[in-house]
Amino acid sequence: MGNSIGGRKKAKVMKINGEIFKIKTPVRAWDIVKDYPGHVLLESESVKKFGIRAKPIEPQQELRPKKIYFLVELPKLPEEKVPRRARSDVRMSAKDRLECLMLSRRSISDLSIARPTSLAPGGSEPNPGPVRVKVRLPRAQLAKVVEGSRDEAEVAEKIIDLFMDKAGGSPVVQRV
Structure with missing residues (x-):
């Protein structure tokens, strides 16, 4: 040793x-x-x-x-594929697509108008975030709205119009 x-x-x-x-x-x-x-x-x-x-x-x-x-x-990474555009089965002309786009923009602007300026106590500043709107429609009326509409945007627009009519222009909005 x-x-x-x-x-x-x-x-x-x-x-x-x-x-x-x-x-x-x-x-x-x-x-x-x-x-x-x-x-x-x-x-x-x-x-x-x-x-x-x-x-x-x-x-x-x-x-x-x-x-x-x-x-x-090293793990083999899958090749990045270019995301495919989603196309609906309904063939629409350019004029119809433009009208649909304008309707969807209008429904979004209707939502921003329906939002109150402030929900904070004291009304000091608006509270950004998700908004929950609760609308009760009979099943038959909802089926009629869906049946008479061309696409989801039009359904949403009609539901918002019903909501605004029932609320009398000043809806009660609950923050999530």
């Missing part, structure tokens, strides 16, 4: 299956990753600290002795 001076000059690399292999340092990350296409090296400390968001080691970076590294495969 003598005194010995020496240290480990090896770094440990662990694969995802638990297999560990030791590498003599100095060595660059590229020398390990080149045998495993699609894989990257992660430092154990960064994985411990950041988890899945740990940044991979650059290929030209040297591995340090007495450190543990993880060799993991």
Whole structure:
């Protein structure tokens, strides 16, 4: 039993299956990753600290002795597809679409008019946020409104008109 001076000059690399292999340092990350296409090296400390968001080691970076590294495969990301435009089954002319757009804008402006200026106690400032409107319609009347409308925007507009008529122009709005 003598005194010995020496240290480990090896770094440990662990694969995802638990297999560990030791590498003599100095060595660059590229020398390990080149045998495993699609894989990257992660430092154990960064994985411990950041988890899945740990940044991979650059290929030209040297591995340090007495450190543990993880060799993991990068996940294959699906190709980004351009979102398809939703089209309705109803074929409308440009004039009909413009009219529908104008009606939907009008119904939105009707909602902003129906909102009171302030619901805060004291009336100091408006309270932004979702608004809950409660309207009670008989089922037959609702069916008639839906049946006599071309699309959802027109249904919403008719329901708002019914709401405004019943409320007498000053609806009671409950904040959520």
